[in-house]
Amino acid sequence: MGHDVFMDPFGSKTSKTHLLLYEICILAIGTCGAVTVTVPTELILGTVGQPLLLPANYTTGTKDQNIQITWTFQSQSSGSMLLVTAINNTLTPDMEHGHRFFLSPPSASLLINPVELRDDGEYTIKVTVSGVKVASASRQLTVHVNVPVSKPVVRSDPAWGAVEYVDNATLTCTVNKGTKVIYQWLKDGKPLLASSRHIFSSDNKMLFISPVLKDDLSNYTCVAKNPISVNESEPIAPNIYYGPYDLMVKSEPRFKVREGVFAVGKGEPVWFKCSANSNPPNVYSWFQKANNKTTPIQWGPMLNIKSEKVPEKADYMCCVYNNITGKRDETQFTLILSATGQERQKQKGSSLHSLAIIVGLSLSLIVCMLLYFFLRRYFPRKVIKEELYHRSPTDYIRAHQVSEEQEPPTDDYGIYEFVAVPASAEFQQVPPDKLNTVYDIIRVPDVHTTVYDVICHSPKTS
Numbered sequence: 001m002g003h004d005v006f007m008d009p010f011g012s013k014t015s016k017t018h019l020l021l022y023e024i025c026i027l028a029i030g031t032c033g034a035v036t037v038t039v040p041t042e043l044i045l046g047t048v049g050q051p052l053l054l055p056a057n058y059t060t061g062t063k064d065q066n067i068q069i070t071w072t073f074q075s076q077s078s079g080s081m082l083l084v085t086a087i088n089n090t091l092t093p094d095m096e097h098g099h100r101f102f103l104s105p106p107s108a109s110l111l112i113n114p115v116e117l118r119d120d121g122e123y124t125i126k127v128t129v130s131g132v133k134v135a136s137a138s139r140q141l142t143v144h145v146n147v148p149v150s151k152p153v154v155r156s157d158p159a160w161g162a163v164e165y166v167d168n169a170t171l172t173c174t175v176n177k178g179t180k181v182i183y184q185w186l187k188d189g190k191p192l193l194a195s196s197r198h199i200f201s202s203d204n205k206m207l208f209i210s211p212v213l214k215d216d217l218s219n220y221t222c223v224a225k226n227p228i229s230v231n232e233s234e235p236i237a238p239n240i241y242y243g244p245y246d247l248m249v250k251s252e253p254r255f256k257v258r259e260g261v262f263a264v265g266k267g268e269p270v271w272f273k274c275s276a277n278s279n280p281p282n283v284y285s286w287f288q289k290a291n292n293k294t295t296p297i298q299w300g301p302m303l304n305i306k307s308e309k310v311p312e313k314a315d316y317m318c319c320v321y322n323n324i325t326g327k328r329d330e331t332q333f334t335l336i337l338s339a340t341g342q343e344r345q346k347q348k349g350s351s352l353h354s355l356a357i358i359v360g361l362s363l364s365l366i367v368c369m370l371l372y373f374f375l376r377r378y379f380p381r382k383v384i385k386e387e388l389y390h391r392s393p394t395d396y397i398r399a400h401q402v403s404e405e406q407e408p409p410t411d412d413y414g415i416y417e418f419v420a421v422p423a424s425a426e427f428q429q430v431p432p433d434k435l436n437t438v439y440d441i442i443r444v445p446d447v448h449t450t451v452y453d454v455i456c457h458s459p460k461t462s
Helices: 002-007 013-032 340-378 380-389 393-406 438-443
Strands: 035-038 043-047 052-054 057-060 066-075 079-087 090-093 101-103 110-112 121-130 135-146 153-157 169-174 182-187 198-200 206-209 220-226 229-232 240-250 256-258 261-265 269-279 283-290 293-299 302-306 313-321 328-338 415-420 450-456
Touching: 035 121, 035 135, 043 052, 052 135, 057 066, 066 101, 079 101, 090 101, 153 220, 169 182, 169 220, 240 313, 240 328, 261 269, 269 313, 269 328
Parallel strands: 043 135, 261 328
Antiparallel strands: 035 057, 052 110, 066 079, 066 121, 079 090, 101 110, 121 135, 153 169, 169 206, 182 220, 198 206, 220 229, 240 269, 256 261, 269 302, 283 293, 283 313, 313 328, 415 450
């Protein structure tokens, strides 16, 4: 029985416990030598001439061990190379690259100062821990180094310009500095897309317009950018020759009867202006068509006509010509002379005449009124005489009766106005007994006497 126990040392409970502890110890020893490396990002952008930090961190299971940190670099142009190594805080830089690559243990981050274009490539950090067991871990980072793009410049070809529907135009965008540049074209501030007439080169540096049209006369800009910068060119508008378009003739609105027909009074000056959209500006010429004959009369966009020297009805024509595109256009209108101008002159003269008559009558009326009041103020005898002769017989009889009944002769005092009736050599004397009233005296034409009329009495006493 003892032999069985000796032959199976792990058969009892105690033996099983020993076996479990042994396995745990083996695992613990393996864990003590483990190491982990982490990096925040796997892609880092660098700018030429600026410092660049490649961040990295590591962790180990225990502090009682040796730690080695190694950075290596690999690129297509230079292959693989060792940059720097540190063992237990002791730095061993590479003799060729150590002046630009710095490591500060226990930190595992690598500083590159300054960055150069040749630093573009893959970087590997490796951390090795040696203790009971040697363990290591590594991570890779990619570094892209760029030069900021300068302000792009756009050049148009042909520089002198392109004729619409005939020529092609090419816009080229260039930058003096910049790496990994991407180009984009804008038309009036909006992205320009490829079309049957707008074609881009493979790198987008060139824009081909074939053929050019008037609609291509816009502001073009080129945007150059790379992962670390962006810049935009000044706008450029290619010189495109086009036209003439939208030919029209206009004058004062009061002369226009309908489209293409103008009417003006004889003697009135009239002007016409011809315009059309074109580049370069058009050459303008005017023609008159009358009596089945066309006559050139003037050059330039303006036409001034003296209506008294033209027929009562004539057709005029404006012709425009673009000497670059070789295109021309013309428009025709009719000018009719009427009596409108003479009628305006007559109406104006009639108005002035009527106004003069009204003013004259008004002044005459004012003068007469002033004269009337003047005579009444400074010549009262004539006024009294006129009133006296225009009185009715009843007034005289009533006045005589009142005078005899109410006023005694001794009381005939007051203010009298004497009006003399001029004597006549041909008048005959009439006996006094034949005269009954004052009115009889006035009515008889052959009486030679004096008429008295009281015009004011003194106030009666109480």
